[in-house]
Amino acid sequence: MPRISHLLSSLSSALGPASARLEFKWMKQAAEQSDKGTSLVEMVERRLCGEPLQYIIGTQPFGSLELLVRPPTLIPRPETEDWTLRLAELVDPSPDRPISLLDMCTGSGCIPLLLCHTWRPGSVNAYGVDISADAIKLARDNAERCGIHVPTVTYGHSSSSFNTFKPLLGNIRDASFIHSLKLKPPFNVITSNPPYITRREFKDLPPSVRDYEDHRALLGDPDISEDELSSHLDKGLTFYRIIARLIANQGILADDGIVALEIGSTQANDVGRIMQREGRLNRIDVWKDPWDKDRVVLARR
Template sequence: MRPLRALAARCLAAARIAQRTEDASRFGMYKECALHARWLVDAATAKHADPVQAQNAVRGMVERVARHEPLAYVLGTQPFGPLELCVRAPVLIPRPETEDWTLALAERLRSAGPLRILDLCTGSGCIAILLAHTLRTTDLLAVDLDPACVALAAENARRCQVRIATRRVDLFDDAAMLSLGAFDLVVCNPPYIPSCDYTSLHQSVRAFESRSALVGSHAENDGLLYYRRLVELLPRGLLRPSASPFQLVVEVGAGQADAVQKLFAPIGGCAQWQDPWGHQRVVALRS
């Protein structure tokens, strides 16, 4: 096992250097690669009892990483809070900043009692599933336009042994949205990257993750398309009075929080939550 991990770590470190990684020293990079190698070996040996098959599997995984494929896709899973979620391209990989605020929200909702929650743009289902895992009495509906997302969210709910409903819904279809009924709380991690910034994203993101799950621009190139849509929908019966401390909780991109709060101001008072990396990451509409 150790020689296999060492080989994988050396290969990964060489691959990172070849990719001209500039955000770490070679020593730091090697330490990171050693950790990633352990994960790759563990994943390979879990699937293949035969050492030769496991070695071939690790080599294949390293080659995928060298081609810039995100490690989460190579491993097939991604931690999210206490959960281990399945991930596969092109469904967006859950990010640490999303994990951070979802855990914080779950804690704030513990004393609110049973709630009906709508998770828009659910992707892998990470937000809805973590809330359902924490708040066992909560009624959760997770929706997305992409059938691949709906299928993966349902698969992850079964994997994590939580009960959520999943449905394919177009956020921009008035009839479909209003047919969902009223909710105590809406949560959403929408596409919010301006289209002009898309080409600046890392190659691994552009090559493997869904562009439509990332870019939130249309006529206005500011990434705020989905927040404007929420402003249209919220006063039209999507929310109901409840014991929830928040009516809406949305993730926003770096530098967008003030603009999003201004959009929601006519509906009610808002709070901003900072992530551990110093960005105002969430705008929450208070009940």
């Protein structure tokens, strides 16, 4: 069995000494608490192969929640945590006038779950749609883990004394998903962290992202062909256009509703323009993340 000091020094050359020490500590804590009996040595070896720390540990803190993470569903990012908490403060619905929320590309369910957890009981009914069955299963498990009620029937605006979150398997690129999933628009809040990475950027991603996380959660233009690669089409914006069209044509946003979309750090102008022109939403705001990068486009009528 490799010695601890040897493991730590291998980890150090892979991650740098400061990160290595912290990650080693977290893996050690996780190994001590592991009910699957995963050993520390095994964890460090997996990490040295490039697997994300979050998949090895099996959880990721998100706001005051601790969510389950499982490959290949996208790991919740701190940037998303930051803007979700900001959105929670901005909207803060009252149980007297409960709102409905739709989260597209919901993945682990992190955004609606943190909002359901933060907002007062009985103030929101949330729905999350994702194309991945793994993601929907994970979102459901996370709802249970966080004590958020998952209704068995889809209601429009139901009032109850607690917040609800319903994860649904569906493809938002086919506009009929709204009817086939029996969703009841309009929604007061629409959120999404859709895939926004371009093909060109994709090649240079760290292996822990590229080789482990679902490409469907990362690639902004999934259908782009090889010869279109260097063209203006490769901007990672496909899903913003889909969302804008749903808002313009399907009436899924309430008149006083708000749309919050996570973006890549260079996409604020493009996404803002798409929301204005194709989504017919006039009021655009851009939020920065804690690292001072453009991270969210907020759109209202």
